[in-house]
Amino acid sequence: MPKRLGYLAPPGTYTEEATERYDSEAVRVPYPTFRAVIDAVRSGEVDEGVTAIENSLEGAVVDTLDLLIQEATLHIKQEIMVPILHCLLIKPGTKSEDIKAVYSHPQALGQCRRYLENSYPNAQPIASLSTAAAVEQIQKSDVPAAAIASKRAGDLYGAVVLATDIQDQPGNTTRFVVWAKEDHAPTGDDKTSICFDFDEAKGPLVGDTPGLLYSVIGEFAQRGISMAKIESRPTKREMGRYVFLVDLLGHREDAALAEALESVRKVTSTLKVFGSYPRITP
Amino acid sequence: MPKRLGYLAPPGTYTEEATERYDSEAVRVPYPTFRAVIDAVRSGEVDEGVTAIENSLEGAVVDTLDLLIQEATLHIKQEIMVPILHCLLIKPGTKSEDIKAVYSHPQALGQCRRYLENSYPNAQPIASLSTAAAVEQIQKSDVPAAAIASKRAGDLYGAVVLATDIQDQPGNTTRFVVWAKEDHAPTGDDKTSICFDFDEAKGPLVGDTPGLLYSVIGEFAQRGISMAKIESRPTKREMGRYVFLVDLLGHREDAALAEALESVRKVTSTLKVFGSYPRITP
Numbered sequence: 001m002p003k004r005l006g007y008l009a010p011p012g013t014y015t016e017e018a019t020e021r022y023d024s025e026a027v028r029v030p031y032p033t034f035r036a037v038i039d040a041v042r043s044g045e046v047d048e049g050v051t052a053i054e055n056s057l058e059g060a061v062v063d064t065l066d067l068l069i070q071e072a073t074l075h076i077k078q079e080i081m082v083p084i085l086h087c088l089l090i091k092p093g094t095k096s097e098d099i100k101a102v103y104s105h106p107q108a109l110g111q112c113r114r115y116l117e118n119s120y121p122n123a124q125p126i127a128s129l130s131t132a133a134a135v136e137q138i139q140k141s142d143v144p145a146a147a148i149a150s151k152r153a154g155d156l157y158g159a160v161v162l163a164t165d166i167q168d169q170p171g172n173t174t175r176f177v178v179w180a181k182e183d184h185a186p187t188g189d190d191k192t193s194i195c196f197d198f199d200e201a202k203g204p205l206v207g208d209t210p211g212l213l214y215s216v217i218g219e220f221a222q223r224g225i226s227m228a229k230i231e232s233r234p235t236k237r238e239m240g241r242y243v244f245l246v247d248l249l250g251h252r253e254d255a256a257l258a259e260a261l262e263s264v265r266k267v268t269s270t271l272k273v274f275g276s277y278p279r280i281t282p
Numbered sequence: 283m284p285k286r287l288g289y290l291a292p293p294g295t296y297t298e299e300a301t302e303r304y305d306s307e308a309v310r311v312p313y314p315t316f317r318a319v320i321d322a323v324r325s326g327e328v329d330e331g332v333t334a335i336e337n338s339l340e341g342a343v344v345d346t347l348d349l350l351i352q353e354a355t356l357h358i359k360q361e362i363m364v365p366i367l368h369c370l371l372i373k374p375g376t377k378s379e380d381i382k383a384v385y386s387h388p389q390a391l392g393q394c395r396r397y398l399e400n401s402y403p404n405a406q407p408i409a410s411l412s413t414a415a416a417v418e419q420i421q422k423s424d425v426p427a428a429a430i431a432s433k434r435a436g437d438l439y440g441a442v443v444l445a446t447d448i449q450d451q452p453g454n455t456t457r458f459v460v461w462a463k464e465d466h467a468p469t470g471d472d473k474t475s476i477c478f479d480f481d482e483a484k485g486p487l488v489g490d491t492p493g494l495l496y497s498v499i500g501e502f503a504q505r506g507i508s509m510a511k512i513e514s515r516p517t518k519r520e521m522g523r524y525v526f527l528v529d530l531l532g533h534r535e536d537a538a539l540a541e542a543l544e545s546v547r548k549v550t551s552t553l554k555v556f557g558s559y560p561r562i563t564p
Contacts (some may be wrong), residue, residue, distance in 0.1 A: 056521040059514075062341055081521065140342035173521040213512070214496070214503035228522060230495070230514055232341075239338040239363065239455040240510060 002027050006037040006049035012132035012153035018080045018176040019050050034063045035096045041074055043178050048077065049179040054229075055084070055172045057150060058107055064177065067196055068274055071179075075275035078178035080139050086112055086131075086167045089147045089159035091138055096162055099123045101141060103134035104148035112148055114168040120146070123150050128281050134161050183252075183275030190251040191228055193274040196264060197243045212267065214243070220248060223256040228279075243270075251276040284309050287539035288319040288331035294414035294435035300362045300458040301332045316345045323356055323461050330359065331461040336511075337366070338455045340389055346459065347515050350556055351477055351525050353461075356477050360460035368394055368413075368449045371429045371441040373420055378444055381405045383423060385416035386430035393428055396450040402428070417441050465534075467556030472533040473510060475556040478546060479517060479525045494549065495526070501545045502530060505538040512562075525552075533558040 004018045009030035019028050029046050031037045037049040052061045063136035068076075086108055102109070102116055102123045109116070109125045113171070116125060123146070126135035135157040138145040147153075147161065154161055177193075184190070198212060220227060229247040250257040252273055265271045287301045291312030301310050311328050313319045318399070319331040334343045350358075368390055384391070384398055384405045391398070391407045398407060405428070410416035413431035417439040420427040428444065429435075436443055459475075466472070480494060502509060511529040523545045532539040534555055 054516070054517055054521075055517050059344055059516050083545035169518060171520060175521060213509065214499045217496045217499060221496035227495065229524070230512070230526075232512055232514075234336075234338055234341050236339050238453060239336075239457060242511070244512075245286065 003048065004029055004046040006031050006040045006046040008032075008034060008037060008051065009211045010130060010132045010136075012135065012149070012156040013130050014082055014084060014150055014174055015050060015052060015176065016071070016132075017150060017152055018052075018082045018174070020165065020176060021079050021082060022050065022078065022176075034067055038067055038179060041179050041181070047180070050080065050176050051179065052174050053177045054080075054175045055107070056171060056175075057111060057169060060231055062233065065231065065245055068193075068245070069233060069272075071274075073137045074179045074181065077179045077180035077181040077182065077184050077275060078277050079280050080176040080178065081280050082174050082176065084111070084167065084172040084174055085150065085165050086148050086172075087154060087161050088163040088166055088258050089135055089138070089149055089152050089154040090145075092158070092160050094144045094146070094160075096137075098144035101126050101142040101145040102148060103128045103141070103145060104130050105129070105134065108134075108148045111167045111172060115166045119163075132157070137258055163209065178277075184277040186251040186253055186276070187278045189279050190249075190276050191274040191279045192250060192252045192257060193245070194248070194261070194264075194272060195243055195245045195274065196268040196271045197241075198267075199269045200241060201236070214268060216244075216264050219260040220246075220257075223260050225250055225257055225260060232241065249279065285330065286311055286328040288313050288322045288328040290314075290316060290319060290333065292338075292412060292414045292418075294417065294431065294438040294553055295412050296364055296366060296432060296456055297458065298414075299432060299434055299458070300334075300364045302450075303364060304332065304360065304362050304458075304460060313343045314351055318354065320349055320356065320461060323463070326517045328494050329462070332362065332428075332458050333461065334456050335361075335459045336457045337389070338453060339393060339451060342513055344401060345517065347527055349512065350527070351515060353556075354418060356461045356463060357465040358459045358559055359462040359464065359466050359557060360559050361473065361562050362457075362458040362460065363562050364456050364458065366393070366449065366454040367432065367447050368430050368454075369436060369443045370445040370448055371417055371420070371431055371436040372427075374440070374442050376411040376420075376426045376428070376442075380426035381428050382425040383408050384430060385410045385419045385427060387411070387413050387416065390416075390430045393449045393451070393454060397448045401445075414430045414439070454504075460559075466559040468533040468535055468558070469560045471561050472531075472558050473561045474532060474539060474558040475527070476530065476536045476543070476546075476554060477525055477556065478550040479523075481551045497549060498526075498546050501542040502539075505542050506540055507532055507542060512516050531561065 134147035232242040416429035508531040514524040
């Protein structure tokens, strides 16, 4: 039976492309919000769920980070890297010199700002809820309009590609994570994602006891364990208190990493291991 | 002559409230974008500029972080803390039982989600560009509508307060920074904001040399210097490479901090000291 994969609606976004790269045989089930994707995995409505976690230009997708911090039962089973190749799409018959409006998600508009200023200085940028929604919107636009989205979205919604690879900076990549009830068995080249926070009387970070975060990072560094990422998110209880999210190279079952996590558990208030999964080199 | 203070338009936002808390005598000059605020300080069109840098629920304001990373000449001179007290505002004469739509910035809608679900389950949330713009929009709405914004925005645009303090979580605070040509002289209770990154051959973080970030944090921890914040932002060159932004307790002219910064300069590729300024306890 094919796997059922939840993802953020609508079809035609880079998230749907990530699900296809991950498992092209899977049945893809769109959900209206990040939280609905996670809930569907937890309830068993789908087997796994895919959400974006960071982009190489925009940084962290904080909705995913906050859901991970709150989540009690699900794990990260896999990461997926998707190169973001924006296209300029039009309704068949639209002439490029007539374009008066360009629809897209604000991040995509931002990533193609210089291209638009140079090639379509008189077109007005208009924000859409997603890159795929932008392609739907050009079909209904009163004025000749273009959308910035993936080629895939163009195919899906019957739009024509006017230009490809229009983002201002090369190397634009989005990283996605696969949520599942269990993480991945060791492969020999893995990553482990964790989060931790501290007893507020001790630190970090308002009135920080110098060295508490340092000692946690030291548990990894002194064992030769590389960090692939460190992020902080507010605890939402008080300005200046944070939860730290760290990606480590290695599997949580590796002896050194397992030992480091045990030591970190002693000095932190909460330590959550989101899971271990094969490392993808971008 | 009163000081001229640039801030993000429109008037009536929490940013304008921050400028008022900082200097109620100042002439306030609204600009359309964060970047325009900074450019106006650099050119001398205004003396100083104010932008939001983090919220206790939403986390970092990444536009401000990215502008700081890029900025070559300006400094942080002050921080400002503003408690976010959302109000439900209506056009005079609107009846609360008739409200069909609620306008606000998506963050403010998110921060009052439970209140809206309980008190106005049939009203549709509609995204606005700012809380102040939402108050303007209810004046033109076809259906009876409310806006979520500050009391100040209500006063400014002639709206009436229907309910105050409607955010779901207490303690919602936004921190702002004041950009100027020079930072602040020592006061004895200061903070220093810096950012740094590393030679990509050495680390962090793709293929990280374990311990490089650890050794930087150690320069502060071993001298008893507390960290008040650590954030990472993508370098925008390659997925998995970051710039780190750290707030430290102390002034850059303090002997221990000056010495630590000298040591950090040796192991980092770029070290920028955004400035030292009086610490405000939230």
